[in-house]
Amino acid sequence: MSAPINKALLGLTLIAIVLSVAALAYTLWVANQVLPTIAGMKTFMAEYEKKLKLTEPITFGSWTGPEGTDIYIIANDLVPRYMAETGAKVHHEIVSRDIFREKLAGSLIAKSGEYDVIWVPTEWLPELADYIEPLDDFMAKHSDIVSPGFEEWLNDCPALKYSYVGGKLLFFPVSGYDTVLLFYRTDLFKKYGIVDEAGNPKPPQTWEEYLDVAKKLTVDEDGDGKIDIYGTALFGKTPESIAWDYIYYLWSFGGEIFDPETYKVTINSPEGIEALAYFSDLLQKHHVVPEGVLTYEFPEVYAAFQTGKIAMCIQWQAAYPGWSDPETSPLIYDKFSYTLCPGKRLPDGTIRRVTIGHQWGVILNKYSVHKLAAYKFMEWLMLKENQKRLALGYGVCGSYSAMIDPEVVAKYGHFQEVLAEQYKYTRLWPLTTVTHKIIISIATHSQEALAATLTPKEALDLCADEIETYLKEAGYLS
Amino acid sequence: MWFKKKLTPAYLLNVFYPYLLITPAIIFVLVALLYPLLESFRISFYSYSLQYPIRFIGLGNYRRALNDPLFWRSFVVTCYFTVAVVVAELLLGLGLALLLNRDLKGRSLMRSLILAPLVLTPVVAGLMFRFMYNPDYGILDYFLSLVGLRFLWVSSSSTALLSVILIDIWEITPYPTILFLAGLQSIPLEQYEAAEMDGASRWQRFRHVTIPWLIPFVVLYLIVRTSDAFQIFDMIFALTGGGPAGVTRSLSIYSWLQGWTNLEFGYASAVSYVLVAFSAVFAIVYVRILRARVEV
Numbered sequence: 008m009s010a011p012i013n014k015a016l017l018g019l020t021l022i023a024i025v026l027s028v029a030a031l032a033y034t035l036w037v038a039n040q041v042l043p044t045i046a047g048m049k050t051f052m053a054e055y056e057k058k059l060k061l062t063e064p065i066t067f068g069s070w071t072g073p074e075g076t077d078i079y080i081i082a083n084d085l086v087p088r089y090m091a092e093t094g095a096k097v098h099h100e101i102v103s104r105d106i107f108r109e110k111l112a113g114s115l116i117a118k119s120g121e122y123d124v125i126w127v128p129t130e131w132l133p134e135l136a137d138y139i140e141p142l143d144d145f146m147a148k149h150s151d152i153v154s155p156g157f158e159e160w161l162n163d164c165p166a167l168k169y170s171y172v173g174g175k176l177l178f179f180p181v182s183g184y185d186t187v188l189l190f191y192r193t194d195l196f197k198k199y200g201i202v203d204e205a206g207n208p209k210p211p212q213t214w215e216e217y218l219d220v221a222k223k224l225t226v227d228e229d230g231d232g233k234i235d236i237y238g239t240a241l242f243g244k245t246p247e248s249i250a251w252d253y254i255y256y257l258w259s260f261g262g263e264i265f266d267p268e269t270y271k272v273t274i275n276s277p278e279g280i281e282a283l284a285y286f287s288d289l290l291q292k293h294h295v296v297p298e299g300v301l302t303y304e305f306p307e308v309y310a311a312f313q314t315g316k317i318a319m320c321i322q323w324q325a326a327y328p329g330w331s332d333p334e335t336s337p338l339i340y341d342k343f344s345y346t347l348c349p350g351k352r353l354p355d356g357t358i359r360r361v362t363i364g365h366q367w368g369v370i371l372n373k374y375s376v377h378k379l380a381a382y383k384f385m386e387w388l389m390l391k392e393n394q395k396r397l398a399l400g401y402g403v404c405g406s407y408s409a410m411i412d413p414e415v416v417a418k419y420g421h422f423q424e425v426l427a428e429q430y431k432y433t434r435l436w437p438l439t440t441v442t443h444k445i446i447i448s449i450a451t452h453s454q455e456a457l458a459a460t461l462t463p464k465e466a467l468d469l470c471a472d473e474i475e476t477y478l479k480e481a482g483y484l485s
Numbered sequence: 486m487w488f489k490k491k492l493t494p495a496y497l498l499n500v501f502y503p504y505l506l507i508t509p510a511i512i513f514v515l516v517a518l519l520y521p522l523l524e525s526f527r528i529s530f531y532s533y534s535l536q537y538p539i540r541f542i543g544l545g546n547y548r549r550a551l552n553d554p555l556f557w558r559s560f561v562v563t564c565y566f567t568v569a570v571v572v573a574e575l576l577l578g579l580g581l582a583l584l585l586n587r588d589l590k591g592r593s594l595m596r597s598l599i600l601a602p603l604v605l606t607p608v609v610a611g612l613m614f615r616f617m618y619n620p621d622y623g624i625l626d627y628f629l630s631l632v633g634l635r636f637l638w639v640s641s642s643s644t645a646l647l648s649v650i651l652i653d654i655w656e657i658t659p660y661p662t663i664l665f666l667a668g669l670q671s672i673p674l675e676q677y678e679a680a681e682m683d684g685a686s687r688w689q690r691f692r693h694v695t696i697p698w699l700i701p702f703v704v705l706y707l708i709v710r711t712s713d714a715f716q717i718f719d720m721i722f723a724l725t726g727g728g729p730a731g732v733t734r735s736l737s738i739y740s741w742l743q744g745w746t747n748l749e750f751g752y753a754s755a756v757s758y759v760l761v762a763f764s765a766v767f768a769i770v771y772v773r774i775l776r777a778r779v780e781v
Contacts, residue, residue, distance in 0.1 A: 105726070109745040116748070134748075245728040246746060299620040299640035301729035307621075316621060444747050451555075451731065458642035458730035469554075480537070 061152060063380040064096035067369075068114070069126030070107035076325045077182040077367065078126065080400040081388070088396075089387050097384060108443075115139070118374045123381035129169045129366045130436045132177050134443060140371040141175040145382060152379060157386060164389075164405045166366040169435060178368045181388045183324075183403025183410070186364040186433045187255070187348060188425065190312060190326065191319035194342045195236065199223050210319070210346045212358055214259070214285060217349045221295035224318035238295040240308045240320045241286070243457050248304035250450035251363055252321070254436075256282040258361035259350045264437060264445060264474065270483040272475045274449070275467035283463035287456045301458055313339060321348055327402060327422055345422065347429050364433035368405065402426070441477040448473040525754045533751030546755030556756065558731060559739040560763075565646060566735060567714040570653045575706065577654065578661025579699075585662065586669045603659035610656050611723030615639075618648060618724075642730045649721060649733050653714070661706050668702035669695070708771050712764045736760045 067086070069078050078101070086099050100122070102110050112131065114121045115138040132139070146153045161167055161179070170178035189210060196208035201220055203209045211217040221238025228235040242252035257264070262279035265272045273279070289296050297303070297311060309326050311317045313336050333340045350360030369385045371378060387393060394409035402419045403426065404410055416423065436442050452470035455461040461469070478484040532542045550556045585596055602610070617623045618638035629636055638648040672695065680690045718737035721727060727734030727742065734742075736756060744753030 105722075112748075113745065243729070244726075245731075246726055246742065297621060298637055301642070302619075302640045302725075311621065447742070447746055454728060455730045458732075460642050460730045460732070480534075 057152070057379065060377070060379040061383050062093055062095040063377045064098060065123040065375075065377045065381045065384060066098045066100055066121065067124045067126070067384065068100050068102060068111050068122035070111075071101050071104050076328055077397060077401045077404075080397055081181075084396060084400070085388065085393055088393075089384060093383070093387070095380060095384065115372060115374075120372060120374045120376045123372055123375040123377050124369050124385055125372060126367060127178070127370055129166075129178065129180075129368075130438065130442045130446070132170075132172045132370075133438050133440045135370075136172045136175075136177060138373050139177045140373045140375070140378065141177060142179065142371060142382075142385075143176040145371065145378070149379065149382070152383065154386060154390070157389075160391070160406075161389065163408050165407055166368075166405060169366050169438075170368065172438075178370050179385050179389050180366050180368040180405040181385075181394075182367040182397065182405060183401065184364055184366055184430060184433070185323060185325065185403075186362050186426070186429055187321050187323050188327075188345045188429055189319060189348050190322050190330070190343055190345045192312075192315075192339065192342055193344050195224055195318045196220075199226070208344065210344075211349050212347075213352045214256075214349050215352065218285075218289070218293065218295070220319070221289070222293060225295045234294075236315065237297050237311075237317045238319065239289070240296050240303060240311055240317045241289060241300045241457070242304050242308060243290075243300040243454060244302055244304040244307075245450050245454050247446050247450045249454050249457065250446045253283065253286055253449065253453040255321075255348065255362045256286045258363075258434065259348075259359050260285070261351065261359065264449070265478065267437065270478050272471045272478065274474060275464070275471040279467055280463045283453060283456050283467060286453070287459065287463060290457060291459050301454065312343075315339065324402065324422075324426060328400070345425055347425065347432070350432075360432040362429060362433050364430070364435055366405075366435070439478070439481065439483060441481045441483075444477045445474050448477070526758060528751050529754035529758050531751045533754070534747075534749045539751075542751075546752045547759065549752060550756050550759055555731070555734075555739065556736075556759075559734050559736045562646065562731075562733065563715055563717070563735045563737075563760075566650060566653075566717060567711060569650045570657065570714050571707065571710050573650070573654050574658045574661050574710065575703070577658045578706075579665050581658065581662040582665035582669055585666055599662060600659040602656045603663075605656060607656065607720035608723045610652055611720040614648075614652050615724050639725050639733070640729070642732045645725060645729055645732050649724060652720060652724070653717070656720075657710070661710070664702050664706055665699060668699045672698045704771065708768050711767050711771065715764050715767070716760065 069081070071078065082099050082101060086097050089095065090097055108131075111122060111125050111127070112135060115125065115135055118138070127135070146158060164170075164180045166180040166184050170176055170180055191208065191210050193208045196202060196210070197206070201209055201223060211220045217239070224236060224238040225234060226236050227233060242248040254264075257274070257279055260278045260282035262274065262276055262282055264274050290298075290300055297316065299307070303311075305323060305326075308317075308320050308322055309329070312320050312322065312326070313330060315338050327345070330336045330343060331340050348360055348362050350358040353359055369388065371381055371385060375381050389405065391406060391409050394404040394406035395412050395415060397404040398406075398409050398412065398415040399418060402415075402422055409415065410423065436446065439445070448470050452461070452466040452473075455469075456463045456466040475484065529546055530541060530543055532540050532545065581599055585592060585599070589595070605613075617625050618640075620626050620635070620637050620640050623638070625638070626635060637644050639645045676694045676698070677690055680694050685693065716737050717735050718741065721733050721735055721738055722741070725733045727738040737760065740753045740756040740760065743749045743756060
């Protein structure tokens, strides 16, 4: 090869080497600029995806009530507000009361993701625990989406202790602690002389007084031979409403469903029979309740009091907002008051008052495919401003701080004071995996006594046998 | 060659084309009907409560049903209901059919009014009467009160089942009416003319011409309606839920309570299949007893 050619080749080779090094250096420089951006983009995309997931459409299943004034507020105020604030889509499916448990619990048990968030009462939790996403674990795993301070805020809810099953948090107690109060017509008490020395209405404190007052207020006002006003009313309907009524008679008379230590069934004890006899005699013997009480539950008792057909009743607190509204209850809105439920006078002179209570709230479906979005909705419902909105419409909510907010107190002050006092005597159903079956059994057999197809003893003996079978099957009794 | 001829595309299409057309229906029947039937029958042999481990217990659920007092009470309620509605609807339906078969003025309007309740679904009928039966606000008691009467309808354990039966009679009587009307209109007029010429009275013509011709329709009605009435669920569910005090709790309602309230799907399935067995027995008895009369 000639020398000029060799030089040319050498030159070309050197140029190629320089260009290669330059290209390599440039590539490294570009990579140094771009890689963080790629990584940044990845992070951005991940966060964006998570944000999208937080606003995925979810389905919230609840019942209608009608003692669901809280659900009405959630449906008409809170859900639209949540969607407007967050851009998320919540399909609130309100299920008829008659099939509420079948549809919602059934969908959970079928491991269907049909409902992402479900409105349930606390007594369902042990039974459905396997199908519910533990919220404490979920919050720990997704701590980046949990609002700051939220876990501490949850401790503000007095009913939070009922939200745990097996040590796992399954439930956010959105709504207030529900219980019953004695509501009575102040004008009728005055008209028929049931007053104290100062001339103020004197509501009954014991079951004996309750019966006496009910008799006095069962009146034929126009003299046509037909009762125009009954003294009181009962929840007499199955499949379960009557159980929610009878149970506090049972407890205040000193009875128990079963021994909490040994689970020995005691519902058919002498106290239980006495309570059921008193309960059924209100209809069968004393006729101080409307004849149709076997078909009465919340709506019927609500309407009966609202339209002046009964003078007093033991009714759920959810009735209060509607009864005190002049538009919906023009006949009674300014003519009624409320107090603690009567109880059993004990030998020492004290009164044993006990009422049933329960807590409604939300659970996260374990089989939901939109858990992040569902959780955010549940968390949002628990925030103080939203709890306050609930309290302003309903009187109570899950959060204690929201309940004692000055605006809420100004609207419901005295009602809340009485409720707070009643809460001291309120119990929940014993939480077992067969609680719902026990409620159905009590309802079925107490209605038999109320309808006089069986005596109270016969009814409770059958009930006791059934409950014992359930407890044995569930392993509480050997 | 015949072999090749058989397997030509045209031939195959000709042979299988009808089956292709009915395949969607068969798939639907298999998936929506047969599979649930078989699966529910299978789980009736299991302790299938969703709170506990599922385990095979053989005839345990069936034994439990036969020893369950609530099961037998529901069975008695179902039998009372079935006998009452089947007999009442048969007699009323026959009477209305005879009426509608006559050449009366306003017959078309009468037909429409009599047949109208049949278009309602049982749930709607139940819900409608739930309000109408209310002793405090219901329209029926309002009208009764105008004449000084009062009836508790479904609010009393002594009148609830009767109230349910009355709704069923009101709603379902149009069915035997249509059936017997069709039967009456299929009777050849010559039969009546021949009987009249032989001096038969109106009652004899009814007994010896009308009734024998209607027997196949009566058999059909009895088989269909008995099975249907025995499985009554939706109207009772909407109206009373089985109460008060279980006096309207049919076997279907009881099965539903066990399945969906107590979450005992195995036991609920077993109760359902006992119900199916009773229905089948009744159908066989009807066919055997009445087949001879039909053949004659």
